Amino acid sequence: MSFLHSFLTTLLLYFTLLQPVYSAPHILLDRTGWTATADSSDDASPPSNVLDGSSSTFWQTYSDPDPEPLPHVLIIDMQTPNLIGRISMQPRQDGSSSGNIGQHSIEVSSDGSAWTQVALGTWNNDDETKNSTFVPRPGRYIRITATSAADSTTDTLTAIAEVNVYAAVNYLSRSSWTVSASSQETGGSGSQATKAIDGPLTTIWQAAYRSGTTPFPHWFQIDQGAPVAVQGLSYVPRLDGATGRIGQFEITVSNDTETWVSVATGTWADDDTEKLPQFIATARYVLLTAYSEAGNRGDYTSAAEINLLDPSIPAYTPPDPTKGIWDHTVDLPLVAPAGAVLPNGKVLLWSSYARDEFGGSTGVTQTAIYDPVTGVSTQRTVTNTQHDMFCPGISMDFEGRIIVTGGDNAQKTSIYIASTDTWIPGLNMRIGRGYQATATVSDGRIFNIGGSWSGGRGGKNGEIYDPLKNSWTLQPNNLVAPMLTNDAGGVFRADNHGWFFAWKKGFVLQAGPSLNMNWYNTSGDGGGTPAGTRSTDLDAMNGNAVMYDAVAGKILTAGGAQSYGGDTSRTSAFVITIPATSGSMPTVTPTQNMTYARGFGTGIALPDGTVFVTGGQLHVEPFTDISAAFTPELWDPTTGTWTQMNPMANPRTYHSIGLLLPDATVLNAAGGLCGPGCVNNHWDGEIFVPPYLLNADGSRRSRPSILTIAVKTRTGVGDATDSLAGGQLGISTDRNISSFALIRLGSSTHTVNTDQRRIPVPAYGNPALYSVVIPSDPGVALPGYWYIFAIDEAGTPSAAKIVKITPCYMSDGNPCSDDYPSATSNIVTGACQTRP
Secondary structure (H helix, E strand, O other), X not given: OHHHHHHHHHHHHHHOOOOOOOOOOEEEOOOOOOEEXXXXXXXXXXXXXXXXXXXXXXXXXXXXXXXXXXXEEEEEEEEEEEEEEEEEEEOOOOOOOOOOEOEEEEEEEOOOOOOEEEEEXXXXXXXXXXXXXXXXXXXXXXXXXXXXXXXXXXXXXXEEOEXXXXXXXXXXXXXXXXXXXXXXXXXXXXXXXXXXXXXXXXXOXXXXXXXXXXXXXXXXXXXEEEEEEEEEXXXXXXXXXXXXXXXXXXXXXXXXXXXXXXXXXXXXXXXXXXXXXXXXXXXXXXXXXXXXXXXXXXXXXXXXXXXXXXXXXOOOOOXXXXXXXXXXXXXXXXXXXXXXXXXXXXXXXXXXXXXXXXXXXXXXXXEEEXXXXXXXXXXXXXXXXXXXXXXXEEEEOOOOOEEEEOOOOOOOEEEEEOOOOEEEEEOOOOOOOEOOEEEEOOOOXXXXXXXXXXXXXXXXXXXXXXXOOOEEEEOOOOOOHHHOOOOOOOHHHHOOOOEEEEOHHHEEEEEEOOXXXXXXXXXXXXXXXXXXXXXXXXXXXXXXXXXXXXXXXXXXEEOOEOOOOOEEOOOOEEEEEOOOOOOOOOEEEEOOOOOOOOEEEEEEEOOOOOEEEEEEEOEEOOOOOOOEOOOOEEEEOOOXXXXXXXXXXXXXOOOEEEEEOOOOOEEEEEOOOOOOOXXXXXXXXXXXXXXXXXXXXXXXXXXXXXXXXXXXXXOOOOOOOEEEOOOEEEEEEOOOEEEEEEEEOOEEEOOEOOOOXXXXXXXXXXXXXXXXXXXXXXXXXXXXXXXXXXXXXXXXXXOOEEEEEEOOEOOOXXXXXXXXXXXXXXXXXXXXXXXX
16 A cells, blocks of 8 residues: 555656646735825824835824724725735834724725725734735725724724735746756756746755755756846745755846846745745846755755746736636634534634644633624634633534534533523543544434544544533444554544544444544444445545535545645545445445645535535645645536636635535635744635626626525424424425525534535425425434525525524433434424423
8 A cells, every 4th residue: 555655646746737836926016106095084194104114104094182983994096907916904003002903894996986895804903914815806996994993892093004015916938948057956856957947846956965065055047038027036945845945045137147137135934935026127047046045954955946927917807707706805813723603604713822823731712703794703712611722623513502622622622602602611521632523423412533633642532422411421442443544643643633424323434534434333332343445545634525415425535645744635536425224334436536636625515516625735734835726626416527616815725614604605714823923824714606606797696585484394393493303394485496405504624524414405395385304314414503505496596594403302311213214203293302
């Protein structure tokens, strides 16, 4: 197996071509001649201060004697159009927080009249520069609207020190280039100068070292063949983090190689980010000279890719609606490696003890509630559960409570209750864990296994949580050993992020990331049995597995890598079919591979049965964005094929999340959590609008609406939006419906979302009254909260209503799990009821 893995990795490294390093590089625009106007200002703090280049001055709205109420508006006129991809806003820097912006909206316009929203959200109350990065849009004007202050509910002032704008640019064509270097390594597979302009990020130019290094400086020269206008240079360090990252550098240009002009100097950080020094020149020759190695590791110099930037404004081509649209960026008050959709349709997000950093067992967690309807995020520090919830297991129980287990405080359980907006402590687990996965099973309990990232290494066998009794019970026969991967990091990584799918009669299928699959029985002391292997796949750590058709037991798996970090991810995809009888052997069949290799990506089940896979990277390494996959893909189960969607603006790699929202769009967010100033921290999310919501011209389709929803059969539950497995819902709509879809509300962290699954439901009846029959087996229709979507004859889904499926229990308190057919009969007669 190790030889096969090595062979496949070699093929991938040398024969796979990648998309550009970033979806579009961004350069800082010169603000000369720009103007700024505002709805209000103090005489001593005019709007022009945001363009004066000084952090000590700022624009402030009128303050004395009677401050004017929010909202406040600042408009910047750049005088000429640009393809805008990022806005940065520096708050006032004088030590005061008065006027710091909280809730806000950013819009762009070509004429100052018709505006397009590109970002909205919430900024923190600090003096750090805020960046909003979005899919590039053309515009001359920028409008920043402050709708609330960051520091208090009574402050109505708005203040900004500086606003900068970044434009998207293209790389110049390299087709006519010839390149040379002061030296190049020719040993092994070769690291010649041409490897820095060949396209793949996995090949490099490296100065000679096998026969001995030469002292600095080292140089790399580009000959464009003729003088060409250049706006800057792009330098991408090698992917594998080895020696040779350039530290101190200089860029010089020439038209004859005799006279050279210095256009850029500086020192680059010892990280893997794309470096974009800017300059304006018309030159045939461009020389990059390295004077030091960024980490002072010796006389080594290397480069994965080197490009030059085109100074012309890129032509704007509207995104193809058949490939979906990234609508806007959501600015968030924290970096959120974990999130869960709540029964009220809002999204719970959290980081660790700090909003941008993790570490230690602090007993504190920074959280936020994001409202997709308003774009508002409300931030909160949780201390009462004494639980740093970084890197946990997450499951929603049958009452819609979010059960968060382990992580930095490895034995803790914390419970969020949306109906009261409160956190309460749960009973500690019997085994400390971090990076484990959990799964709500058919009787409403929550199964937990693995997690050696925290709380000690190895031996993380199964235990199960009863939400009603608030108790954890060890299951000594549910052994973790059969599900371990052969990770280079050892057991610390080998039991992380299990792919768990609850099934009938309390069983759970562990479908990955190990090549070996297993059944776990959650009754009594448990008991595991092998479930075969995932066909020709390998271990797929940080890959994805999505149950897109729970009735048929269908699961799509995609991507992943042999090891957690320092490895190459894959494009492979498979369909697992779970048999009707729990414990029987699943079948696994290959489906078409993705175009882009992905580890650390996210998979989302959509209402129409397709699966949206977004984010990830080729070379998996925590806290890096190099080799990020910016182009998401959509898998169609009817054809077994992938379609590339439009690219997003921000890399979503390690610590990113993806969740289906109630309006059938997708939130793809976060990445990083690597400390203050870390360039790989992403304080935002982006909203993806799938093709099923778009007309041919990019406008939004007319959507069906669910008008009323009620229980048709007796269930023992009084709420009109509650139903037991096997029950029926009566639904009225505003038009003909071709089908319905139930999708369990999702939670997401570290590529894992064991909560989500989709149930396709036929439409019986007519718009006045459709009957929706919930599958009778709670191993399929898991207890908890679900979206229900109505899908019209054009394939367009409605916005979701949220319904609750309640676990089935007999009147004596025992689950109806021994014989599901009789349980269905019990529901109809009313003998089956909710658990006491």
